[in-house]
Amino acid sequence: MPTPSNDFPLFRQALDTRLPGSLPLDDYLQRGAVRLADHGFEDANTLGMVAVCRDEIASAFVTGVTRHWGKTFGCRSLGGFLLLGRSGILTGVSHAPLVGGRRRFVFFALPHIAISGEGEIGAVYREGLHEASHACxxxxxVLKELASGRIDPRTDFDDLEQCCVRQKLLSGLRYGEQPDLLAATRLACQIIREDGERLLGGVDPKVYDYAFMTGILIHGPDDGDWVYPQSCLLAGDGIPGGRQSIEL
Ligand SMILES: [Zn+2]
Structure with missing residues (x-):
């Protein structure tokens, strides 16, 4: 995978100042696989699960996870929020293999943001389009609605995912607050982490060991992807202490 930051100094500067400690996608996944192998998670005994945005530019993340962890249960929703809910997650984990008396899965959940070669936050040039568009x-x-001063909080079953994204984000803001896209992405990351830890609390620790990984997926120039790591929680009776946070 390309990691062309040296060719794009303004991108690199934006990445280092706004999301310091970000890793090229392959390095992030490789480092995660090595760290999780120390705790018994390997491709052959572990199911991959991925919650990223539906945006096609986030698909490289799913491909990378599949390369490391094999067949991967899809949990994608707009914004990367965990809108598959309790039933979706419990369906996914029920597909985890049973090896040596334990079932294991690694669950990645990340919102995403683009940074252009000029260092512009949120801007991405998509294949076949000459104008920059936004990610996420x-x-x-939602930020555009906030700026307009008009928010419709009603639940629209013809636009269910976006309604949920709106409600999730608004629930994390103070009245009148108008975050920029990066601040909103950080907030989304925090909400996804809290939602995931709560939803995964319904998984039986006597049966399952799992890793729950959060962060921000970053799309740089020339299709280079990066990850700003946020958390890695291990849980289950096969994990010493039943629960630990590890650093990548
Ligand atoms: Zn998106």
């Missing part, structure tokens, strides 16, 4: 478009749409 779902979060940007």
């Amino acid at each position: 478009g779902s979060l940007a749409a």
Whole structure:
């Protein structure tokens, strides 16, 4: 995978100042696989699960996870929020293999943001389009509504995912607050982490060991992807202490 930051100094500067400690996608996944192998998670005994935005530019993340962890249960929703809910997650984990008396899965959940070669936050040039567009478009749409002063909080079953994204984000803001796209993405990351830890609390620790990984997926120039790591929680009776946070 390309990691062309040296060719794009303004991108590199934006990445280092706004999201310091970010890793090229392959390095992030490789480092995660090595650290999780120390705790018994390997491709052959572990199911991959991925919650990223539906945006096609986030698909490289799913491909990378599949390369490391094999067949991967899809949990994608607009914005990367865990809108598959309790039933979706419990369905996914029920597919985890049973090896040596334990079932294991690694669950990645990340919102995403683009940074252009010029260091512009949120801007991405998509294949076949000459104009820059935004990522994440779902979060940007909520911020646009906030800026307009008109928010419709009603639940629209013809636009269910975006309604949920709107409600999730608004629930994390103070009245009158108008975050920029990066701040909204950080907030989304925090909400996704809290939602994931709560939803995964319904998984039986006597049966399952799991890793729950959060962060921010960053799309740089020339299709280079990066990850700003946020958390890695291990849980289950096969984990010493039943629960630990590890650093990548
Ligand atoms: Zn998106």
